[in-house]
Amino acid sequence: MLKAQIVPVTAFAQNCSILWCDETMEGALVDPGGDVDIILDKIAKLGVTPKKILLTHGHMDHAGGAAQIKEVFDLPIIGPHRDDKFWLDDIETHARQYGIPGLRTCTPDQWLEDGDSVSFGNVTLQVHHCPGHTPGHVIFFDPRHKVAFVGDVLFKGSVGRTDFPKGDQQQLIGSITGKLWPLGPDVTFVPGHGPLSTFGAERESNPYVADKVLSGAA
Numbered sequence: 001m002l003k004a005q006i007v008p009v010t011a012f013a014q015n016c017s018i019l020w021c022d023e024t025m026e027g028a029l030v031d032p033g034g035d036v037d038i039i040l041d042k043i044a045k046l047g048v049t050p051k052k053i054l055l056t057h058g059h060m061d062h063a064g065g066a067a068q069i070k071e072v073f074d075l076p077i078i079g080p081h082r083d084d085k086f087w088l089d090d091i092e093t094h095a096r097q098y099g100i101p102g103l104r105t106c107t108p109d110q111w112l113e114d115g116d117s118v119s120f121g122n123v124t125l126q127v128h129h130c131p132g133h134t135p136g137h138v139i140f141f142d143p144r145h146k147v148a149f150v151g152d153v154l155f156k157g158s159v160g161r162t163d164f165p166k167g168d169q170q171q172l173i174g175s176i177t178g179k180l181w182p183l184g185p186d187v188t189f190v191p192g193h194g195p196l197s198t199f200g201a202e203r204e205s206n207p208y209v210a211d212k213v214l215s216g217a218a
Helices: 036-046 066-073 082-089 091-098 169-183 199-205 211-217
Strands: 002-009 014-021 026-030 049-054 117-120 123-129 138-142 147-151 188-191
Touching (some): 002 036, 014 036, 014 123, 014 188
Parallel strands (some): 026 049, 147 188
Antiparallel strands (some): 123 138
16 A cells, blocks of 8 residues: 655755555655755655656756765666756756755656656556646546545645746646646645645645636637
């Protein structure tokens, strides 16, 4: 069974997720954006053996700690989609601009495509390419447990920003309605920031992408 522990990291309170299979205790880290010592301490306390680092997109608060953790555990960095390479290449520049120490540029060992899957222990996550916030953004979905790790595509009561380079609001809305909603209203999602929610709750009340909002705008 999939288990998860959320660890907020960096000044942006980004939700790094430590995932593991409770049958094998093998796990993966989703978006280790920084505060690596905190992440490492939590991994040790949980008794998880990490096998992979999974990135939803290339922003520094999601990927800035990946290079250091890769070195500690000799893990592959997997994801995001290749279109976010320009973000990953500039992590250190952006970290200096925001005054956040310790974040490092990283190069994935594997880029992800829509329809790929990643596994650890007895857990397999589906990969869905969901551009808009960034062009190479992906999300990870466990159909067995109906949980998705969506990075900055969708939040409780909000959606990802699209005013960054190569962001696209219409593309983001299309990713949410075309990729996330079909996964089911009962899916719980872990956003990149803030509290958990369900796709059904957001379809009902999210001021940006609720069904009634989008139908009224059509």
